[in-house]
Amino acid sequence: MSEISSPDPPVQLLPLGTASLARELPPAPVGTLFALGRFGGIRVAPTSGTTVLFGRNEPDVHVCVGPDDLGVSRRHGAFSHDGDRWLLHNLGRRPLRLPGSQLVLTGESRPLPTAYTPIFIRTAPGRQHLLETRVGGQDTARPERWQLSPREHLVLVVLGQRYLRHEAFPQPLTWDTVAAELDELQPGEGWTAEEAARAVAGVRERRPRSGAGTGPDHDLIVELLRSASIVPRDLDLLA
Incomplete structure (x- = not known):
């Protein structure tokens, strides 16, 4: 039985x-x-x-x-x-x-x-x-997640934190602000606006056909959100 x-x-x-x-x-x-x-x-x-x-x-x-x-x-x-x-x-x-x-x-x-x-x-x-x-619903396949190094991931979370908070009409932080926040999170690492921007440029170079490689920072962040390469839980990195 x-x-x-x-x-x-x-x-x-x-x-x-x-x-x-x-x-x-x-x-x-x-x-x-x-x-x-x-x-x-x-x-x-x-x-x-x-x-x-x-x-x-x-x-x-x-x-x-x-x-x-x-x-x-x-x-x-x-x-x-x-x-x-x-x-x-x-x-x-x-x-x-x-x-x-x-x-x-x-x-x-x-x-x-x-x-x-x-x-x-x-x-x-x-x-x-x-x-x-x-x-849960009838989800379609999610785009492949971008491979990010820990350094790139941190810079992109700082740059796109307004998007991760789902604010109305978000915009990327300025590179000077990004560098200042990175310096607070990692004192002694020598973060500058140029160094932070260089890390993000490296992400674009690896994905030239993604549609975000030649667009502004806004387009890049939106693509990373769509593919769940950065997610709201990543805001914990800024605590």
Whole structure:
């Protein structure tokens, strides 16, 4: 007599070491919600009535965000499924910021698209927390990721940090600003505007047919984002 398999629980932990939801996901039914913080994440079946919580008080939430930051509420937000789609709810004291600098204020709700959506909680100047979400759909193949050295990767994250924060109408930082930030991150390395620009030029030279090789810095950063070669989680490098 064959065993009867029990159904998967509606909420499952993501494997340890899951780096970013901006990249490929494991196979899952359409409508599955993935949510990932710095300390781990979950996948949730698209079941009517399901609610999952996020915030700083780890025992009371499904995804922990900012556990050492009192600016993040104990239960800062929730996702619920209404039988048709996932909804994001702000239960906390501070706004949730979505791509394009859209704000979900306290008590407000917003539907989540069938896509990758980073959510930012800003608690102080220069301090914010990232919660990555993604609702699974019929994804097409992602372009091949660009091979970047650690040095190139760092420079591009600094250069494109406004894009990684999904600000409205982002622009690359100036090379003088890039060099100043790199010098703070790596004092004694002798960073200059020319040295930082040279590192990015080396990336363009290796991919002359990508469409970004002869374009402005904006086009290059957009291409790196599309291929998930740089992702919002990389902002941790700037902490």
